[in-house]
Amino acid sequence: MSQKPQTLFQKIWDSHVVAEEPGAPAVLYIDLHLVHEVTSPQAFSVLTERGLKVRRPERTVATMDHSIPTKGGYEAADELGRIQLRLLESNAQANGVRIYGLNSVQRGIVHVIGPEQGFTQPGMTIVCGDSHTSTHGAFGSLGFGIGTSEVGHVLATQCLLQRKPRTCEVRVDGTLHPGVTAKDIILAVLAKIGVGGGTGHVFEYTGSAIRALDMEGRMTVCNMSIEGGARAGMVAPDDKTFNFVHGREFAPKGAAWDRAVTCWRELPTDTGAAYDKTVTLDAGSLEPMVTFGTNPGQGVAITQPLPLPASLANAAERAGLEKSLAYMKFEAGKPILGQTVDVVFLGSCTNSRIGDLRAAANLLRGRKVAKTVRMMVVPGSQSVKQAAEAEGLDKVFKEAGADWREAGCSMCIAMNGDQLSPGQLAVSTSNRNFEGRQGKGGRTVLASPLTAVASAVAGKIADPRPLLNGGQA
C-alpha cells in the first residue's frame, strides 16, 4: 500500500466519520459514552422533551462520582446532591443504561472505572461530559470532554458534530530519575507550554519516557492534556496496553480478542507521519514538579525559586502571575519548599489508581503524617479500594494518621462535602489549582503522590527524594 503515513489520531478520526457535508463539521461515531450525575440531567431533559430515548444504551455507561460523599454512608452532602444522584438513577433506568450506582461495589470516578472494567479500548472514540475524558487516550483511543448539549446529541444519536483538531506531538525522551513520576512529566509539559499552549490540538505523547510508563502513568499524563488546552491526549497502544485490557469484564474475549489486537496493532502512528507541531522534553532533566499559582501551567521544579513577575515581558501575563502569587500568598523569588501545608489530598482521576496508592503507601510506611496536617486518601473506585485493602495499604495510611475514604471525586472538585477551608494550603495529587477549586479561598499546590506524601510527613512542601532511601525530608 502506498497510502500516506498517518498519525494515530488521523486513523481513529478517519475510521469514525459517519458523514461529512460541505461546510459542516464531520458527523463522528462515538463508541463509548460515559455519563455522570453533574453534566447529564439537562441532556436527559432534552430527550424527554423530544420524546427520544438513548439510541445505544449498550454504548452508554453511567456512574456517580462528582457529588457523591466519600465519608461513607452515602448520604449526599445536601438535598440538591441527593436529587442529582436520584435523577441519574432514574434516567439510566428509563433508558436501559448500565449504572454504577450508590451501592455498586464497582462504582468510582468515571475515568477510573472506564479502563478498570474494560470499557476503554484502543481505537475507540470516547466522550463524556467531563474535560478529563482525555485520560482514556492512554489506551490509544480518542477521548475528549463535551458539553451538556453534546451529551444530549450523543445520547440521542450516538454521533457528534466535530471539527477536526490539529495534532501536536509531545515527545518525552530519556529516563526519569528515582522520585520523579508521570505526574512530574505532565506538570513539566504544562509549565513549558502554558495552559493555552495546546488549544485547538490533540496531543500524542511519544518518546522513550512515555513508552517506559505503565498504563497508570500514561493515564496520569493523558488526564492533564486538557490543562494545556488540548481536548485529547493519546499514547500509541502496545503490549502494555493489551495486557492491561485483557481479561477485563467488558474487553473482547476469545477469537474476538485476537481480532481486536490485530486491529489495534495497526493503530500506532506510521513512520514519517507529520504532526502540525512538536514539543519536546528531556525526562532525564526533570525533578519533582509542583505548581505555585492558580493554573496548572504555573509549575516549577520543587527545588527552584518562584518566578519573578518582572521577568515576564507581556503585561497581561505579568499581571496574571502577580494575581496568582497574591492569591496563593507566595512571594516571588522565594523557595516553594518549606511552605506550611494544612491538607494533603491523595486522589482524583489523575492519581487515585492502585499504583498511585501503592507508591504513596510505600513511602509512608513506618512514617507519620505531621500532626498539623489532615491527609485524605480517596481511592478512584470501590474496586481500587478493595484491592488496596487486600494488600493492606489502608492500614499503612490509617496507621500514619491519614483518613481512608470511599471512592469519588472528593476534594478535587469540592461539591461533595470534601473541601478546604478559606486560606488552607493543600498539596494535592489532583489536576486543577484554580482559585477556589478545592473550596472557596483554598489554595492548591499540585504534585505527584510521592511529593504529597513527603509534604504530609514534613507538614510543609517537601521533596520526596530524600525519603526514598529511608531518610528524613
Place this chain on the structure above:
Amino acid sequence: MSAPKFTSLTARCVVLPSVDVDTDQIIPARFLKITDKLGLGEKLFCDWRYLDDGSPNPMFILNQPEAKGAKILVAGHNFGCGSSREHAPWALVGFGFQAVISTMFADIFQGNSLKNGLIPVVIRPADHAALIGARGQSQNLQVTVDLQATTVSWPGQAPLKFPIDPFSRRCLLDGVDELGYLQQFTKQAEAYEAAHAK
C-alpha cells in the same frame, strides 16, 4: 425548546482583562448541582463578585453601575479554560451577555458558547488593546457584533472580521437545531454500525 438565534447586536461592554479565566471562576463547582439551567446568572463569577458575607464586592466590574445593561464581555486571553461545564455559558447568558470578545477561547467553552447563542469573538491582541482603550475613553462605548458579516466594530473602528465556524454561524443565523440536524444522519449511522458490527 427552540434553537438560539443571533444576527447582530449593538450594546455596551464591560472589560474583565484577566488572562486564563477558568470555568471554575465563571461558575464555581458548588453551583453545578442544579438539574436545569436556571439561576446561574446570579452566581456568575460568584467568588469574585460577592464578599464573604454575600454582599456585592463593590470593586468587581459586574457590580459597578456601568455593567447594568452591558451585553458584551471583553475578556482576557484564553477565556473559559478548564472544565467542560456548559454551566459557564449558561451563567454568562443568564446574566445577560450575548457575546464575549477575547484574543483566544478554550475549545470546549467556545463550542458550548456557540450552542447557547453566546458569540465568542476572537480579535488580534492589538485590536483587543484598542477596544479596551476605546472603552476606557467612554463607558457608553457601543460595540457591534455582526454575525451576518462576521465583524466587530465600535465608533472609530472600521469593522474587523472575526473567525467563526461557518456551520455554527449558519445555525445561529437560521436558528437551526443541531440535534435535529444530526438526526438526519440516522441512516448513515445505522449503515456505519452494520459495517462495524463485530
